[in-house]
Amino acid sequence: MRLSDKIRNHSARVAVIGQGYVGLPLAIEFAKVGFPVTGIDLDEEKVAALNKGESYIPDVESRTVRHLIEDGRYRATNDMSVLAESEAIIICVPTPLRKSKDPDISFVMASSNEAKKHLHPGVLVILESTTYPGTTKEVLLPMFEESGLKVGRDFFLAFSPERIDPGNVQFKVKDIPKVVGGITSECSWMAALLYGQIVSRVHEVSSPTVAELAKLYENTFRSVNIALANEFALMCRHLDTSVWEVIDAAATKPFGFMPFSPGPGIGGHCIPIDPIYLSWKLRLTGYEARFIALADDINRSMPRYVTELLIDGLNNRGKCLKGANILVLGVAYKRGVGDVRESPAIDVITEMQRKGAKVCYADPFVPSLAHEGLDVQRVEVNAEVLRKCDAAIILTDHREFDYHTIIQQADLIIDARNATRGMTIPENKVIRL
Ligand SMILES: NC(=O)c1ccc[n+]([C@@H]2O[C@H](COP(=O)([O-])OP(=O)(O)OC[C@H]3O[C@@H](n4cnc5c(N)ncnc54)[C@H](O)[C@@H]3O)[C@@H](O)[C@H]2O)c1
Known part of the structure; x- marks a missing residue:
């Protein structure tokens, strides 16, 4: 069955790398609508807590995690080999600053390297971590194409910024429109199809760089306006x-x-x-x-x-x-x-x-x-x-x-x-x- 059909009937295996403030609510949303979801995190304590049905994110209720685990729709692991059988891989790892105030994309690099090791024909990879414009196209794409697979034909690559506001009860994952920018139009289309299963509105843009910049504009807008108020x-x-x-x-x-x-x-x-x-x-x-x-x-x-x-x-x-x-x-x-x-x-x-x-x-x-x-x-x-x-x-x-x-x-x-x-x-x- 083609990936698009598996997405439509919610049988595509979804892996979300990083089970923090962003990755866990996202993974749970996909599991809630029926996708088989694996949450991947290096933090063994988080993985153990999640597999016991204990959520450490206030926006995600423990009983929801428990229910999804019992139903076989969600599980957590630190074993990256699950990526080999995942059909959609979403990366939600931290993007902090170094002491020198330079971007630290080492977490994105580490998880992308794992995705690359297990890259296989037909897989969709989406980066959600906030990052500088060009990361998806200039850093991730060359890394993935070293595998010999061709983007848009053998695999799909897109950027879609996470816009969740932790603690906001009015706007949760499913209420916030998703912006999606793929390397090719096929990549955008596939990523939009996936997010369309859990959110009511997906806004496609012409490239990952536009999507990366849209997120940075949103948060720069907040920073500047807060500074003005200050x-x-x-x-x-x-x-x-x-x-x-x-x-x-x-x-x-x-x-x-x-x-x-x-x-x-x-x-x-x-x-x-x-x-x-x-x-x-x-x-x-x-x-x-x-x-x-x-x-x-x-x-x-x-x-x-x-x-x-x-x-x-x-x-x-x-x-x-x-x-x-x-x-x-x-x-x-x-x-x-x-x-x-x-x-x-x-x-x-x-x-x-x-x-x-x-x-x-x-x-x-x-x-x-x-x-x-x-x-x-x-x-x-x-x-x-x-x-x-x-x-x-x-x-x-x-x-x-x-x-x-x-x-x-x-x-x-x-x-x-x-x-x-x-x-x-x-x-x-x-x-x-
Ligand atoms: N927190 C927010 O409000 C928010 C909102 C929108 C976007 N974002 C962006 O989303 C991204 C993630 O932020 P967060 O707040 O969820 O971070 P977080 O620290 O809460 O969670 C990240 C998780 O990734 C795990 N991790 C780190 N490296 C890993 C690896 N190589 N493989 C597997 N797991 C790994 C960590 O153990 C941690 O559990 C960042 O780029 C952030 O800027 C955050």
């Missing part, structure tokens, strides 16, 4: 005006304006990193991506700015940061998730500790920060903890925090997220961005 916060402080009131007022315009919020900085695996992939690639062509550099600069300055607000607040009370007890409320990079990758809280905590503060944190989703190299105690928020601290600093506006108690009990609150908006607050108690 700079507005800095400007409003100079003008002794509330940035939040300004944004609320501007947001009443029903067209031509989209509100973004200032905050303590940007985090997660995407917004701080993806635009740098693009500027790196452009630098190779002699072009300096100015918006990206400026946005990155402003966003990365915010943790220090938040620390300065804290120092000012303590100073007004005749205290200094050295030796002060500071409670950090929320360390995840955004509300409702436990992901601390690139979280601005790491920078704020590091800066406060460097200046001699005694820091503890509370976050319902983050059990420890030890793996981030931080020595900071986790506490439960209660009246006593709040009363004992010299200041509480809200870095992530988790819904689980009781902001009324926080306001009642803490002496000083730095609210970097406007989590206390609309609440009655004694004068000089809360400093907002």
Whole structure:
């Protein structure tokens, strides 16, 4: 049976390499509609947990994983040899930055090498990891064609960016349109056919490079607009005006304006990193991506700015940061998730500790920060903890925090997220961005 027929009747064997925030929800979505799916991950603990039906991704329920395993539609493994019998291979591995801020595509290379070893006629390979423009065509294609197979005829190769927003209950994998760009039109068509089985809309573009760039444009758009909101916060402080009131007022315009919020900085695996992939690639062509550099600069300055607000607040009370007890409320990079990758809280905590503060944190989703190299105690928020601290600093506006108690009990609150908006607050108690 041809691959297209197997895709249409959901019998094509799908392998998803990388079972993290992106790969696991995707694998589960294919399994849910009936495809036999193997989730591949090098992390043995993740594989063992998944095969026991335990999900570590809040967007994927453990009982769904259990049900799919029992039905024989999903299993996890670290054995790459399953790629030999897979008919669609989707790569969802990390694409971080090196310390030098150059793209690190070593995970993509390692998993693509495995796909290459097991490449066989008729297979469809799709890269989903966010990466710099040209990766699919300039790096993956030559690697796969070394096998002697010809793209578009013997195998299919495409790029399709993942646009999932972890923790977003309104838009999950199946609700988000897929952009697909194949090396040839046959590749695009085959990849679009596959995604069409799990999402309601697939948007085909003329090349993988367009698809790679579309993803980078989306995340650069966010980075730049967040930076603008952050700079507005800095400007409003100079003008002794509330940035939040300004944004609320501007947001009443029903067209031509989209509100973004200032905050303590940007985090997660995407917004701080993806635009740098693009500027790196452009630098190779002699072009300096100015918006990206400026946005990155402003966003990365915010943790220090938040620390300065804290120092000012303590100073007004005749205290200094050295030796002060500071409670950090929320360390995840955004509300409702436990992901601390690139979280601005790491920078704020590091800066406060460097200046001699005694820091503890509370976050319902983050059990420890030890793996981030931080020595900071986790506490439960209660009246006593709040009363004992010299200041509480809200870095992530988790819904689980009781902001009324926080306001009642803490002496000083730095609210970097406007989590206390609309609440009655004694004068000089809360400093907002
Ligand atoms: N997290 C997000 O919100 C998000 C959204 C859209 C796109 N993306 C992009 O998707 C990609 C994956 O991100 P993520 O957040 O899912 O990462 P993640 O770290 O949560 O998951 C990646 C998984 O890949 C595994 N892995 C690494 N190398 C491997 C290899 N060679 N073979 C098999 N498994 C391997 C890791 O063990 C890990 O479990 C990145 O390019 C990211 O930029 C992420």
